[in-house]
Amino acid sequence: MSFRTPTRPLIRLAVCLLLCGLATAAGARQPQQQDQSKKTADRIEKKTYEFKEAGKEMEYALFVSSGTCTG
Numbered sequence: 344m345s346f347r348t349p350t351r352p353l354i355r356l357a358v359c360l361l362l363c364g365l366a367t368a369a370g371a372r373q374p375q376q377q378d379q380s381k382k383t384a385d386r387i388e389k390k391t392y393e394f395k396e397a398g399k400e401m402e403y404a405l406f407v408s409s410g411t412c413t414g
Contacts, residue, residue: 386407
């Protein structure tokens with residue numbers, strides 16, 4: 344009785360995993376589309392307002408979108 348290991352399915356699995364890994368790596372290298380004039384962190388404006396009931400000045404952040412809205 345001989346014990347042969349089924350190498351063909353293992354080779355197919357290895358090739359599939361390799362191709363999936365290469366496809367993932369290629370997708371990760373594509374640059375994301377961003378507004379080149381301002382980065383995301385540059386579009387966050389820190390503001391304050393007076394919270395009269397608490398007697399404090401409160402800080403908040405405002406994100407300014409790079410796109411235009413038409414409504």
